[in-house]
Amino acid sequence: MKHLKLFAILLAVTIIVAACAAPPTAAPPAPTAPAKETVVVKETVIVQPTAGPAVTPTGRFINIAAMLDLSGPIYAPVVRNAFRAMNDYIAEVNSKGGIDGVRVELLWGDHSLNIQRAQSIYKRFADTAPKPLFLQTAWSTENETLKDSFAKDLIPALGSGLSPKSVSPPGYIFLILPDYASQFAFFLDYVKANWKDTTRAPKIAFITWQGAYGEGMLNDLSRAYAKKLGIDIAEPVFISPVAIDTTAQLQQIAALKPDYVWSNTLPTGFAVVLKDAKRLGLNLQFAGVQWLTLEEIFANAGDTVDGMLAVRTFSLGQETNLPGVKAMQDAQVKYHGAYDPYSFNTYALGWLGSQIGLDAVRAAMKKVGYEKLDGKAVYDELVNLKDYSTGGLARPITFGATERRGTLEARIVKAVWDTTTKTGSWKAQTDWGKVPDMLPK
Numbered sequence: 001m002k003h004l005k006l007f008a009i010l011l012a013v014t015i016i017v018a019a020c021a022a023p024p025t026a027a028p029p030a031p032t033a034p035a036k037e038t039v040v041v042k043e044t045v046i047v048q049p050t051a052g053p054a055v056t057p058t059g060r061f062i063n064i065a066a067m068l069d070l071s072g073p074i075y076a077p078v079v080r081n082a083f084r085a086m087n088d089y090i091a092e093v094n095s096k097g098g099i100d101g102v103r104v105e106l107l108w109g110d111h112s113l114n115i116q117r118a119q120s121i122y123k124r125f126a127d128t129a130p131k132p133l134f135l136q137t138a139w140s141t142e143n144e145t146l147k148d149s150f151a152k153d154l155i156p157a158l159g160s161g162l163s164p165k166s167v168s169p170p171g172y173i174f175l176i177l178p179d180y181a182s183q184f185a186f187f188l189d190y191v192k193a194n195w196k197d198t199t200r201a202p203k204i205a206f207i208t209w210q211g212a213y214g215e216g217m218l219n220d221l222s223r224a225y226a227k228k229l230g231i232d233i234a235e236p237v238f239i240s241p242v243a244i245d246t247t248a249q250l251q252q253i254a255a256l257k258p259d260y261v262w263s264n265t266l267p268t269g270f271a272v273v274l275k276d277a278k279r280l281g282l283n284l285q286f287a288g289v290q291w292l293t294l295e296e297i298f299a300n301a302g303d304t305v306d307g308m309l310a311v312r313t314f315s316l317g318q319e320t321n322l323p324g325v326k327a328m329q330d331a332q333v334k335y336h337g338a339y340d341p342y343s344f345n346t347y348a349l350g351w352l353g354s355q356i357g358l359d360a361v362r363a364a365m366k367k368v369g370y371e372k373l374d375g376k377a378v379y380d381e382l383v384n385l386k387d388y389s390t391g392g393l394a395r396p397i398t399f400g401a402t403e404r405r406g407t408l409e410a411r412i413v414k415a416v417w418d419t420t421t422k423t424g425s426w427k428a429q430t431d432w433g434k435v436p437d438m439l440p441k
Contacts, residue, residue, distance in 0.1 A: 060370060061103040064090075064357060065125045065135035067118060067142065070110040074241045077268045078294050079138050081343040082160075083108070085328075085350030086136065088335045089358075099362050102370060107132060111142070118142045126153045133364075133378045134357045136350070137161060137173075140212035147171050154375040156360075156382055158353045162290075163216040167404035168439045174382050174399060176352060176406045177313040180216030180264060181438035183289055183410060185225050187311055189436065190412050190429075191260065192229045205258035206236035207249055207273055214238070214264045217289065221438040234258065241269050246276045254282050260309075263288045267297035274304035285309070293413060295342040298424030305424055306417035311435075313410045315392050316426055317344035324352075324391020341425075348393050356388065356397060356406075395432060408435050 066086055069075035090104050098104055107128060109121030118139070125132050132155055137143055140161030147165075150157050150172040157173045159166055164179045178186075188204075195202045204226070208214040215236065226233045234256050237249045250273065253261055261284050263270055270292060277284055287309040295317065297305055320326050328351050329339045340347075357378070364377035388397040388406075397406035410433065413426040 061105050063105050063107055063130055063132045065107040065132035067109045067111055067121050068138050069113045072112040074113060078266060078296050078346045081346035082350030085347040086354050088331050089351050089354040093358060115141055115145055122146055133361050133375055136353045143173055144212055147173055156375055156379045158357050160349055163212040164219055164439055170402055170404045174404050178405055178408050178435045180289055181219045181222040182435040183311040184217035185222050185436040185438050186410050187287060188226055188229055188231055191231055201230050201232050202259045203232040204260045204262055205234040205253050205256045206262050207239060207253055208236050208264045209241050210238045217264050243272055246273050250276055250280060250282060260285050260287050266291055267294050267300045271300035274301045278304045293426055294345045299342050303417045305415040308415040310413055311410050312413040314345050314348050314394050317341050322392025324393035352390055352393050410435050
């Protein structure tokens with residue numbers, strides 16, 4: 001009995017120590033076959049860091065970081081593919097000797113869209129030695145909350161939370177893509193150009209989330225731009241990010257008799273809206289932000305996506321003539337056994353963010369050397385980035401002293417559902433064009 005009690009005490013202590021341990025850091029890629037295992041956490045699949053050979057004989061290394069929602073029900077279903085791409089890109093770099101012989105290590109944390117937890121994870125990153133040279137984020141709220149901290153700690157952030165406040169005024173946050181308000185203004189141009197009814201103005205309604213992302217398409221400038229173009233816009237109707245029934249909100253929208261219904265949401269949540277609209281027999285023309293063109297929406301909502309319009313700032317998965325698209329698809333085959341067309345957009349996000357950040361690290365190290373390499377040196381390289389080729393994954397990237405959006409180009413795309421193969425894809429409806437700038441000056 002005493003032995004059993006002693007064993008129980010030791011077991012309890014072990015559990016407590018494990019529970020209090022810091023969130024794991026992705027281990028340096030080991031010389032093993034690509035890993036395909038996953039771990040299920042709270043019914044959400046988190047892809048484990050990809051294994052790959054590391055040929056960095058000098059023993060020198062740098063840290064970069066990522067703070068994401070990897071276990072929540074809202075962002076995780078799509079963000080996990082971006083996280084997988086980050087690991088795959090780092091594995092590719094390390095397999096070729098790292099950055100001039102310097103190994104790349106990824107620190108990561110899962111905040112589950114809890115801002116207090118995000119702040120705690122960021123503090124852990126900022127206190128790490130060596131400090132991360134840059135980090136990647138995917139949530140507008142954390143960008144806006146931590147914006148001043150990034151600048152104080154001299155850690156540039158490559159963010160996919162595209163709220164206008166993230167980059168206005170400019171700081172240490174760099175967005176690969178146009179902000180949400182400017183994307184919406186691009187759609188307003190499309191509506192204006194295609195409106196044929198001379199007896200009335202077109203009307204746009206909104207069914208979206210509350211918060212920095214959900215309301216990011218509307219600011220004073222985008223509202224004024226709609227008025228200038230003669231387009232009526234209604235006040236947003238809000239839904240919960242975890243809504244299971246949107247009947248009441250859709251009936252409210254239908255009563256407005258809009259010509260278009262815009263949304264700043266994500267595929268898992270918006271699938272509920274699309275399915276409810278079909279069930280209710282509502283003939284609504286839905287449209288949305290870049291993140292609603294994530295291909296996961298076809299797996300979530302099936303044929304109910306058919307005909308939806310959206311602003312797209314990434315290339316399309318079928319554009320395999322573009323070297324960036326082919327390289328990314330080849331990486332999926334190499335590390336995961338097959339290319340997954342329903343993860344293309346989110347995978348491209350993680351891949352391109354890692355590529356741009358590590359190329360900035362490479363350029364900074366050539367200028368200041370390994371011993372003096374820090375976030376400020378990487379920041380300087382990002383600020384001065386001009387016409388950076390993405391291999392076609394997105395338009396060329398250019399930042400500047402007062403510009404933190406890498407590209408201001410986009411296309412309008414339309415969802416097409418193939419009734420024979422039961423698969424969906426996005427088809428370009430316009431050529432690439434410049435988005436109207438909706439950031440305050």
